[in-house]
Amino acid sequence: MDWGSHLAMQQAISSPLIDSAASSKERVVESLLLVAVVLAAVGVYGFLFNRANVLSYSIGYNLYASERVLEGAVPYRDFHSLYPPATFYLNAALFKWLGVSLYAALLGVLVFKVLTVAMIYLSGRQIMPRAWALTAALSSMLWLRPNGPFKSVPMHYGALFLALAMYLILKYEDRHKLILIFLSGASLGIVALFKHNIGAYVLAGSLILLIAKGNMYGRPSVAAPPSKPRPSADGGAATEGRPYMALLLMLGFAATVGPALAYMAANRALVPMIRTLIFGPGEFLLNRLAIPLSPAMPIMLVAALAATAYASHKLRAHRAIAASLWLILIAAIVFFLLRGNQADANQVIFYLPMLVLGCGLLVAVFDRTLEIHERRNLLIVVVFAAASLMELFPRFAREQSIAAMPFVMLALFYLLFALRPAIKTFSAGGTGYRLAAAVLPIIFVLMEARFFFNTYFEGVLRFRAQTELNVERGRRVFFPRATAALIDDVVSYVQQRVPPEGFAFAQSDAGSSFLFLANRRNISNAQFWIGVGVTEQERAATLERIDKSQTKLIITSDDVLAAEKYEPMREYINRNFKAAMRFEDVLILYRER
Numbered sequence: 001m002d003w004g005s006h007l008a009m010q011q012a013i014s015s016p017l018i019d020s021a022a023s024s025k026e027r028v029v030e031s032l033l034l035v036a037v038v039l040a041a042v043g044v045y046g047f048l049f050n051r052a053n054v055l056s057y058s059i060g061y062n063l064y065a066s067e068r069v070l071e072g073a074v075p076y077r078d079f080h081s082l083y084p085p086a087t088f089y090l091n092a093a094l095f096k097w098l099g100v101s102l103y104a105a106l107l108g109v110l111v112f113k114v115l116t117v118a119m120i121y122l123s124g125r126q127i128m129p130r131a132w133a134l135t136a137a138l139s140s141m142l143w144l145r146p147n148g149p150f151k152s153v154p155m156h157y158g159a160l161f162l163a164l165a166m167y168l169i170l171k172y173e174d175r176h177k178l179i180l181i182f183l184s185g186a187s188l189g190i191v192a193l194f195k196h197n198i199g200a201y202v203l204a205g206s207l208i209l210l211i212a213k214g215n216m217y218g219r220p221s222v223a224a225p226p227s228k229p230r231p232s233a234d235g236g237a238a239t240e241g242r243p244y245m246a247l248l249l250m251l252g253f254a255a256t257v258g259p260a261l262a263y264m265a266a267n268r269a270l271v272p273m274i275r276t277l278i279f280g281p282g283e284f285l286l287n288r289l290a291i292p293l294s295p296a297m298p299i300m301l302v303a304a305l306a307a308t309a310y311a312s313h314k315l316r317a318h319r320a321i322a323a324s325l326w327l328i329l330i331a332a333i334v335f336f337l338l339r340g341n342q343a344d345a346n347q348v349i350f351y352l353p354m355l356v357l358g359c360g361l362l363v364a365v366f367d368r369t370l371e372i373h374e375r376r377n378l379l380i381v382v383v384f385a386a387a388s389l390m391e392l393f394p395r396f397a398r399e400q401s402i403a404a405m406p407f408v409m410l411a412l413f414y415l416l417f418a419l420r421p422a423i424k425t426f427s428a429g430g431t432g433y434r435l436a437a438a439v440l441p442i443i444f445v446l447m448e449a450r451f452f453f454n455t456y457f458e459g460v461l462r463f464r465a466q467t468e469l470n471v472e473r474g475r476r477v478f479f480p481r482a483t484a485a486l487i488d489d490v491v492s493y494v495q496q497r498v499p500p501e502g503f504a505f506a507q508s509d510a511g512s513s514f515l516f517l518a519n520r521r522n523i524s525n526a527q528f529w530i531g532v533g534v535t536e537q538e539r540a541a542t543l544e545r546i547d548k549s550q551t552k553l554i555i556t557s558d559d560v561l562a563a564e565k566y567e568p569m570r571e572y573i574n575r576n577f578k579a580a581m582r583f584e585d586v587l588i589l590y591r592e593r
Helices: 004-015 016-046 058-070 086-097 102-125 130-140 154-175 178-194 196-211 213-217 243-264 272-286 296-314 319-339 342-366 372-392 398-403 405-418 419-425 429-456 481-497 511-519 536-549 558-563 567-576
Strands: 505-508 555-558 577-584 586-591
Touching: 016 102, 016 130, 058 086, 058 102, 058 511, 086 102, 086 154, 086 178, 102 130, 102 154, 102 372, 102 405, 130 405, 130 429, 154 178, 154 196, 154 372, 154 405, 178 196, 178 243, 196 243, 196 372, 243 272, 296 342, 296 419, 296 429, 319 342, 319 429, 319 536, 342 372, 342 398, 342 405, 342 429, 372 398, 372 405, 398 405, 405 419, 405 429, 419 429, 481 511, 481 555, 481 577, 481 586, 505 511, 505 536, 511 555, 536 567, 567 577
Parallel strands: 505 555
Antiparallel strands: 555 586, 577 586
């Protein structure tokens, strides 16, 4: 082949037609992979979403409130809540389309969780190759809350918009289209309408990222010489660290939050909403303060990792020995996570995400060997994962750590991806590198698998929840046999004693959940009567409504009765109500005259 023929072939290979064909093929592959991720999530969640191990109090706190919204009530004005209003209005819309039932609410959560997994994958594809992004998305899928994996809690919905906001900012890093910053701010506004504290955390973090963007780009990496700013997709120069980018994010945030605030103001609910959301959560958290889990097991795990890494590095000339050290560590970890005490594993679940995010932050800020765009991307995923993890404080509940795991898994895999050269340099050969890089993912996946199977299954893949509720609003939802029998018995009793459209008083937290399933009304505007944020005025108003309506039935428990702090209510109950029926720890009081 002469030089002219060779040149002609090269021109043909690089022609726009060939490039277009390759690009089309890439888009097809990307679309197919996204569809595969969605189908995998639907396949797993579709078998699980309508199975619950306990009666969630969110049924009463969120779904009963959503039914009231469907009937025209306004949160904060007509009933008490510590959550922003989006959850109530979303479920009210679902009830309008699908009918008022527990199944409809669970189905809504299913859709949001599937879409969240898809957004985690798309976010990963902005910063990692397909295999890494796919692994991160699938590894995040089975982290489900133990006491209600599909219950109607705000961040089951807000997580989708948190992932969408992260995706848009990561996409901006590649495309430099300012509309992406605006849309990311709009998504953060929706997050705030579901969970205002998470929305505030991630908004503050995003603003810091945008404002500090110029300084980040001004620090060249050691690995490569400084390069010119990448051009934006619309032909202009990339604008880095400009204040108006932060302003654009705030404008997007206001575009979704503003109309919601205007609606609440028009319905005379804005002032009580602001008062509740600013001061109510503080009271809630003070009442939920807990002692954090012991860090002993995570410290031992980190020490073992550090010791193995150090020994492997020193023995890198003896690759077989170095690889054997990693294999021994991995075998010990597998044995501990599969056979060890669950309380010890809970310590790791609680603390290891903090360690991963802390390491990610340190690497992004101080590791000059990384390219600038890698440090930026790492900061973004760490900020969003940290915002989702902030629910952990100060309640120190393992459940909150589990809820943040999809974002933590993305941060973990991108951290490992960015540190590939460093891990290879530190490790002994290809086998040592692969083993060293696999340790943390193995820990997380094994914890996830054990937790997932213990939550849903008993024995060999036999569902814990296998008994369908008989009550109309609970059809197609399954609980463990004893729990299902308790729910059916209580709901049946309430329906027999309280006429349709009649009222009862839910003194216990479970009371409103039973009333929702029974299709009966709560005389109190506070779904959680013993909960926080219920003012003295509301307590007095509830007592007055009970007396005037001659409400005949109270759902409570011995513990709740003993914990009643409002003395007039305690005295009124003692004078007018007697124990009528007990279903395990559920106590039904009835007015005899």
